[in-house]
Amino acid sequence: MRRLIAGLGLAALLLSPAFAQNAPQPTQGGGQGGQNRQQARPAAPAKTLDAVRARGHLLCGVNGSLAGFSAPDPAGRMRGLDADFCRAVAAAVFGDAEKVRFLPQATVEAGLDALAARQIDILARNATVTLSRDAGRPVTPSAVIFYDGMAFLVPRNLNVTSPRQLRDKTVCWAGAAGAGTGGDNIAAFNGRHGLNLTIRRFDMPAEVVTAMEAGTCQAFAADGGALASRRITDFRNPDQWLVLAEVISREPLAPFVHAGDDDWRGLVFWVTHVLIGAEYFGVTSANLIENLGNPDQRVRQMLGLAPGFGRPLRLPDDWAARVISSVGNYGEIFERNLGRASVFGMDRGLNDQWTRGGLIYGFPTR
Secondary structure (H helix, E strand, C coil), X not given: CHHHHHHHCCHHHHHCCCCXXXXXXXXXXXXXXXXXXXXXCCCCCCCHHHHHHHHCCEEEEECXXXXXXXXXXXXXXXXXXXXXXXHHHHHHHHCCCCCEEEEECCCHHHHHHHHHCCCCCEECCCCECCHHHHCCXXXXXXXXXXXXXXXXXXXXXXXXXXXXXXXXXXEEEECCCCXXXXXXXXXXXXXXXXXXXXXXXXXXXXXXXXXXXXXXXXXXXXXXXXXXXXXXXCCCCHHHEEECCCCCCCEEECCEEECCCHHHHHHHHHHHHHHHHHHHCCCCCCCHHHHCCCCCHHHXXXXXXXXXXXXXXXXXXXXXXXXXXXXXXXXXXXXXXXXXXXXXXXXXXXXXXXXHCCCECCCCCC
16 A cells, blocks of 8 residues: 555645645637648647646647636636646646646637647647548647537527527638538538528627627537537527537537647647546546546556656656546536536437447547
C-alpha cells in the first residue's frame, strides 16, 4: 500500500479538485462544417508538449458563449464539457487542472486558423470532424468527445414531431456562407423530402433566436447540443420551445490539435479514452482512492500502478489518476454540464456507453 500511495502522489491533489478560470469575451459560432482553407502541413512542427510545459499553462480555444460546452459562470469561471476536457489535458500535463487559459474563438474556422498559427494548443469548440478540416491543413482532429447531429428547434404550438413535417415552413440557421456549411445539410434534406422549405441564413445565432420569437422563422436548425443549450439560455420562455429528436446529419465533435505532432495528438487522444474508460470501469473522482486497491489489472494499469504507463506519452505514470481526480470520468463531466445535474437535462443518447446503447467506447489503455 505504501507503494500505491507514494507512486501516485495523489493525496494533496484529491483534496482539492482543480478548476481553472478565465473571464472570456463572449463569442458565437456553430459546429457545422465550413469553407476549407487549404494550407500546407508544416514539415517539422514544434513539439507542442514541450512548448506547453515551458509556458507553464495550456492555451485552449473554446466557444466561450455556449453554456454546457463552454461559457463563464457568474464568477467568470469557464464551465462546460469542452472546458472540462481542456482541464483534463492540463491535469495530465501538469498534474494541475488550473493551468489552462481559455481563449474564445468567434467561429470554428477562426479557431482552426488560430490553431494553425499556433496561437492555441488545442481547439475544443464544438468542431465537427470533416475531411476538409483535416486533409491538407496543419491541424487534425483527436478522439470524438461528443456525437451530435443537425436538429431543429420549433415552437411547441407548431405541433410537429419530425423535421419532415416542416413542409412550406421557413427554416433558419446561423453561420458562414459557402460549401460544406449547415445550410448544405438543410438544402440536401429539403431536396430529399421535397419539403419546399424557405431557408434563411443569419450571421449569428442570436439573430435566429430573435427571428424565431418574432415568428419570422418556424424552425431553428443547428447542432442538437447547441439547440438544447440555447433553448434554456437564449429564449425568454424555454418551455414554449422543443428540440426535435430526429437529426438530419452526423456531427462528430472532437478537439483539434496541430498536425504532424504525434506526441501531442496521442496525449489528447488518450486523455479522451481514459475519461471514457474510467466511466466504464466505474472509477470516479469520488472513489478513486478506493480503486487504488482494485484487483482488476486494467484499472490498476489505468491508474498508473503498473510502472511505465506514462512513458509512451512522456507523462508521469499517475497522469490518468490525476485527470480523473480533477474532473471526474466522462459520465461525471457530461452529467454536471449537460445532463441530469445541469439545467439542460440532456439524455446521454449517442453519448452514452456502448453497453447502454451509445457510441462511447473507451479504447484499451494497455
